[in-house]
Amino acid sequence: MECKTKNVAVRVLEATPGHKLHRKSESLDSAYFTDRVYLGAGDSPDNYTEVSEAEAAAEIRRREAESESCG
Numbered sequence: 001m002e003c004k005t006k007n008v009a010v011r012v013l014e015a016t017p018g019h020k021l022h023r024k025s026e027s028l029d030s031a032y033f034t035d036r037v038y039l040g041a042g043d044s045p046d047n048y049t050e051v052s053e054a055e056a057a058a059e060i061r062r063r064e065a066e067s068e069s070c071g
Contacts, residue, residue: 011039019050028059 015021015035022031024047033056037048 013037013045013048015050018053020053020056021048021050023047024049
């Protein structure tokens with residue numbers, strides 16, 4: 001085994017203040033919301049979109065309420 005140290009450039013996508021990012025291919029009811037995405041070699045900023053923090057928070061509250069009613 002060999003261990004190497006390399007310097008690499010990392011592309012970071014950051015949400016506009018007051019917004020959250022999520023993957024476009026995910027519907028809002030299953031999306032993971034975040035402030036920052038570290039893009040991999042095959043990933044593109046075009047794969048992500050923003051929603052307002054209020055919309056993301058409302059969706060998270062809806063999911064929590066739904067999971068509580070199922071349990």
